[in-house]
Amino acid sequence: MKDVVKIFKALGDENRLKILHIIGTQEICACKLLEYLEIGQPTLSHHMKILCDSGIVSSRKDGKWTLYKINKDTIKHTADYMQVTLFGNTAAQSCCNGC
Amino acid sequence: MKDVVKIFKALGDENRLKILHIIGTQEICACKLLEYLEIGQPTLSHHMKILCDSGIVSSRKDGKWTLYKINKDTIKHTADYMQVTLFGNTAAQSCCNGC
């Protein structure tokens, strides 16, 4: 459960949610993210660390850049947790698409 | 988006996640919740306020009791947000049940 708390904590910040929206399905470097946000570079670095530590985002180095992308599995598992574990629905009873 | 941040903030606390697990599909009073938790009464009241303000839990008075239950819609909408809005999948592309 500690892991899930960590994930929700990471999602519970406006700037980090903005970051995730910007990343979307791309793989993107920190410098590009900075252009869209109204925060300083060390602050962004701090937010990216929190997103990476929680498992929501993964990163790789490419030369002098660090490229970030959203970790699909973590998002899916957490959405599942909400629907199934947290609310007591089995997968058969409820689905986020209504099917 | 502020609403979603509020919800994730509310979910980002170990005691509040425990509370949601205890409530599950029931309707339950604060005094019953207190029995399962290792926190004081004012602290529980504080957590319930946060859960209610975010829309995750709804409450009604019944005599001297306040009964709480999980708000199904909020959970569903937030799980949808994660799958669809946050990660760019359309409802048709991805589903938490894998269908």
Next chain:
DNA sequence: ATTTTATATTGACAAGTTTCAATATATAAG
């Protein structure tokens, strides 16, 4: 080699959060 560019780390401060003791309110029971 030196400079520029991209990112991370450190240290500090302001703001927010969690918790509890004390107190208040409100309903029910005696």
Next chain:
DNA sequence: CTTATATATTGAAACTTGTCAATATAAAAT
């Protein structure tokens, strides 16, 4: 009407978080 029970509010202490300025690291360009 007084007492007991259930919950909420207030105020304060300890802890955590978000932010930035300054500095460090590391790769690329000149």
